[in-house]
Amino acid sequence: MILHHVPGSRSMRVLWLIEELGLDCTLRSWSLTDGSLRSAEFRALSPAGRIPALEIDGRAIFESGAILQYLTEREGRLAPRPGEPERADFLEWVHFAETQANILQALNIHHIFLRPESARSVPLMRLDTRRLAVTAQALDAHLAGRETLLSTFSAADCMLGFNIEALFRFLPAAGYPALAAYRDRMLARPAYRRALARAGGDAIYDRDFYEVPDVQG
Numbered sequence: 712m713i714l715h716h717v718p719g720s721r722s723m724r725v726l727w728l729i730e731e732l733g734l735d736c737t738l739r740s741w742s743l744t745d746g747s748l749r750s751a752e753f754r755a756l757s758p759a760g761r762i763p764a765l766e767i768d769g770r771a772i773f774e775s776g777a778i779l780q781y782l783t784e785r786e787g788r789l790a791p792r793p794g795e796p797e798r799a800d801f802l803e804w805v806h807f808a809e810t811q812a813n814i815l816q817a818l819n820i821h822h823i824f825l826r827p828e829s830a831r832s833v834p835l836m837r838l839d840t841r842r843l844a845v846t847a848q849a850l851d852a853h854l855a856g857r858e859t860l861l862s863t864f865s866a867a868d869c870m871l872g873f874n875i876e877a878l879f880r881f882l883p884a885a886g887y888p889a890l891a892a893y894r895d896r897m898l899a900r901p902a903y904r905r906a907l908a909r910a911g912g913d914a915i916y917d918r919d920f921y922e923v924p925d926v927q928g
Contacts, residue, residue: 712736713766715756717743719913721775721812721873722763726910728779728869730902732786736765743914776805779866789866797861804860808871811846814839815877822881822921836923840881847878847887854889858896872897880921 714729714736716722720743729736741747741762748760756764757773764773768785772778783790791798821836850871853860860867875894884891897903 713739715739715741715753715762715764715766716910717741717762717914718911719915720762723906723910724775724869724873725763725765725778725782727873727903727906728782728789728866730906730909731789731864731866731869731900732782734782734786738909738911740911776809776870779805779870783866789864791861791865800861801865801867804867805870807846807849808867808874811843811871811874811878814843814846815874815881818843818881818921819877819915823915823917831924833924840923843878844882847882847890850893851887851890854893856889857893859893864900868897872903877916880916880919883920 712729712735714722714725716726716738717740726736726738741753747753748757748762753764754760756766756771759773761773763775763778764771765778767781772781780790791801817839818836821831821839825831859865860871872894875890875897879891879894884894
């Protein structure tokens with residue numbers, strides 16, 4: 712099993728689940744900035760040139776949600792089976808996580824990757840921050856009085872829990888107490904800590920919090 716990985720990216724979801732499942736894998740790290748993800752070699756694994764990709768069982772699988780669902784079905788753990796009461800909830804949160812991650816990706820582009828800074832759109836930064844806040848409010852309400860997304864820990868927590876550290880780069884944790892407490896529980900899990908130690912740090916963020924520029928007009 713080979714996980715194609717960029718530190719701080721969505722591949723952390725898969726690495727975390729692999730650690731939760733107690734599976735062995737080799738990490739192959741790539742860069743977001745050197746053009747290697749656009750190479751023919753990588754696109755043979757992930758056609759859109761996006762991390763992660765997982766080589767397993769004689770093939771490559773791309774898209775983190777698909778990989779998580781494949782691994783849970785393959786191992787028969789950490790996800791409700793079809794027909795079980797929480798199956799629909801599991802699928803909802805797995806896909807909600809990607810909706811939220813796409814907003815985070817837009818904010819990463821606005822705040823970090825778009826150059827020169829004059830090319831950035833402050834109105835779009837504000838809009839996407841508000842969109843992110845809607846997802847955070849929904850999660851905060853759902854997690855009030857709960858330890859995990861479902862009745863027990865599942866791969867949905869790997870899928871969505873990964874987002875929360877990035878979310879709090881753009882929204883104040885104090886405004887979402889249940890979500891902040893959930894983040895702390897997820898970060899304290901031994902499998903998460905093992906995955907983090909293997910992951911190689913963070914290749915994206917260089918500060919704790921990113922303010923929307925105070926520009927009028």
